Amino acid sequence: MTTRRDFLTALTAVAGVSAAWTAVRAMGLTEGTIEWGGAPALPPGSGKGAKVVILGAGVAGLSAAYELGKAGYVCTILEARDRVGGRNFTVRHGTKLKMDDGTDQTCTFDDDPSLYFNAGPARIPSHHLATLGYCRELGVKMETLINHSESGRIQSDAINGGKPIQMRQAAYDTRGHLAELFAKSVRNGGLDKEMTKADQDQLMAGLVQWGGLSGGKRTGGPRVPNALPAAPAGPLAYGPSPKSGWIVPPGPLDQHGTPRAPLPLETLMHPLVAIGGTFHENVDMQATMMQPVGGMDMIPKAFERVLGPVVKKGCEVTKIARVGKGVAVSYKDKHTGKAHKVDADYCIVTIPLVVLAKIPNDFSADRKSVIDRARYANSIKVAFQAPRFWETRDEQYGGLSFTDRDTFITWYPSGNLMGKQGILVAGYSFGEQADRFGAMPLDQRLAYARTTVEKLHPGHGAPLNKGFTITWGKVPYNYGIECALAEQDPAGYTLLSSADGPFYFAGEHLSHAGAWQQGAFMSSHRAIALLDAAHRSGQPVTTARPFGHA
Numbered sequence: 001m002t003t004r005r006d007f008l009t010a011l012t013a014v015a016g017v018s019a020a021w022t023a024v025r026a027m028g029l030t031e032g033t034i035e036w037g038g039a040p041a042l043p044p045g046s047g048k049g050a051k052v053v054i055l056g057a058g059v060a061g062l063s064a065a066y067e068l069g070k071a072g073y074v075c076t077i078l079e080a081r082d083r084v085g086g087r088n089f090t091v092r093h094g095t096k097l098k099m100d101d102g103t104d105q106t107c108t109f110d111d112d113p114s115l116y117f118n119a120g121p122a123r124i125p126s127h128h129l130a131t132l133g134y135c136r137e138l139g140v141k142m143e144t145l146i147n148h149s150e151s152g153r154i155q156s157d158a159i160n161g162g163k164p165i166q167m168r169q170a171a172y173d174t175r176g177h178l179a180e181l182f183a184k185s186v187r188n189g190g191l192d193k194e195m196t197k198a199d200q201d202q203l204m205a206g207l208v209q210w211g212g213l214s215g216g217k218r219t220g221g222p223r224v225p226n227a228l229p230a231a232p233a234g235p236l237a238y239g240p241s242p243k244s245g246w247i248v249p250p251g252p253l254d255q256h257g258t259p260r261a262p263l264p265l266e267t268l269m270h271p272l273v274a275i276g277g278t279f280h281e282n283v284d285m286q287a288t289m290m291q292p293v294g295g296m297d298m299i300p301k302a303f304e305r306v307l308g309p310v311v312k313k314g315c316e317v318t319k320i321a322r323v324g325k326g327v328a329v330s331y332k333d334k335h336t337g338k339a340h341k342v343d344a345d346y347c348i349v350t351i352p353l354v355v356l357a358k359i360p361n362d363f364s365a366d367r368k369s370v371i372d373r374a375r376y377a378n379s380i381k382v383a384f385q386a387p388r389f390w391e392t393r394d395e396q397y398g399g400l401s402f403t404d405r406d407t408f409i410t411w412y413p414s415g416n417l418m419g420k421q422g423i424l425v426a427g428y429s430f431g432e433q434a435d436r437f438g439a440m441p442l443d444q445r446l447a448y449a450r451t452t453v454e455k456l457h458p459g460h461g462a463p464l465n466k467g468f469t470i471t472w473g474k475v476p477y478n479y480g481i482e483c484a485l486a487e488q489d490p491a492g493y494t495l496l497s498s499a500d501g502p503f504y505f506a507g508e509h510l511s512h513a514g515a516w517q518q519g520a521f522m523s524s525h526r527a528i529a530l531l532d533a534a535h536r537s538g539q540p541v542t543t544a545r546p547f548g549h550a
Helices: 004-022 059-070 129-138 167-187 197-211 271-281 298-310 365-373 431-438 442-456 490-496 517-536
Strands: 051-055 074-079 096-098 104-106 142-145 153-155 246-248 289-292 311-313 315-323 326-333 339-344 346-349 379-387 400-403 409-411 421-430 465-471 503-505
Touching: 051 059, 051 326, 051 339, 059 074, 059 298, 059 517, 074 298, 074 315, 074 339, 129 298, 129 517, 153 167, 153 271, 153 442, 167 197, 167 271, 271 400, 298 311, 315 339, 326 346, 346 517, 365 490, 379 431, 379 442, 400 442, 409 442, 421 431, 421 442, 431 442, 431 465, 442 465, 503 517
Parallel strands: 051 074, 051 346, 074 311, 153 400, 346 503
Antiparallel strands: 096 104, 142 289, 315 326, 326 339, 379 421, 379 465, 400 409, 409 421
16 A cells, blocks of 8 residues: 555656656757747848858758848758758648658548648747747748647556546646645644744645645535635545546536546556646646647748748758868759759758768868767657547547557647547657657558557547658658757757858757757857858847748
8 A cells, every 4th residue: 555655755756757758858848948039130231142052941941041031142942852841841631751661651631721740840839939930920820739638638558447547637636635645744733843823724725725625525616716715624635526527517407516536646656647747837838839720831831932942952962062261062953863063152051960971071070070979869650530539529629648658649639620530640759669669560550559549539549540650760861850969969069059161050959949940940040140240250140130020
């Protein structure tokens, strides 16, 4: 039998696991709030026709060309793919994807604009001001993304008899048990030396309300008191609470409603409950979050419309060389097979380091060493088209569910609520989980993801169809979802953030907001400020131009 002391010890351990997990950058969770959003206010005409070749048409490269073009620089972007966006990749009807494990897929979702799958970034926090600023300026229409729903589920075969637990029950049962434990400690004099009697009374009243405590009676009714009630004089206990959900909801006549019985402490101590139940509390996961209407790739497509012929697609870089004080970048046209070369005064390199390491180059030896050592994290997503049973049957509108399987996160669509069909992300995992999951043959991978949904929503694994999956560690021109260079190699991170003669480096790997588009934008802003300062033989621009409407 678990004692209350055991519970507190275990809860501390769980909190440590949760904190460590949510710090994993491959999940897109970072070290803090990234507030700054404006691009550097480069002096008008400062470029004076200087030529800049930009390698890669991800959001770092696109934004660099956009800002430098405003200042009079003549830019050329070389992109190996036949699309812009890099890891910003939205899958729709007819999208093709070939990975280097031989997996060759064509998306068979219905040809409907509401049916899409954001295979890379899929959410934008409200404090990622650079990302949102470009959306506003380029006219990218936005909508609310529902990142958390109390109807979301947590499932592990190791707890609760394998039956899913709703988020609301995990959250409020944990709160109730903790409130009961702390309230009894206060009442028994455990805090006498630290608190006055008045302080104890106030804390007790707060704990009773916060945790829904009573003498074993149902608590947490719909009425909201104007002030904290006094703590009851009788026994304190956490009992069934409507906050945790109903077995029988309130109805007419004498149908008062029957709330769920609390889960036991042993279940609430499981690390998955802590991870899933607190995921949305991280600053980068808090409401309100947003997404572009119609898919995340609306952002790079908006840049492409503005930049026009600046972007050259299907151009695979084969050599990066210094020529005098400038650069010469050789590339192959993938459609014609012909070799070409671009001469420029400067070069901004946004190619992922794991790809860049294989391209002959004239970078300094110390920077080559940093690039060669860089390691990228893997991530995998799998999505299906299905009738929206999660809404009609389980009252789940948006949000996430969690399992301890290698699929980890199940993600429900926020757009087109109450439509007939939707795209359900039946698995989103990282690191070792993604490596194991991605190693399965395609048919086994899809079957495994269906089983995950079946465990979360019994009876609904079978209706999932038209599956599509991506393993970022096996995607050409990426070979990973993000690079935590600042943690892997702090000195190398600092070195690569500075100019190497005519070469400047940018991308999410050169920011502390790694795996977010915000990080790529901010890294790009730093690179162009350094380049502009070098070109003008002056100091980097430190003021930001306000984002507006183009």
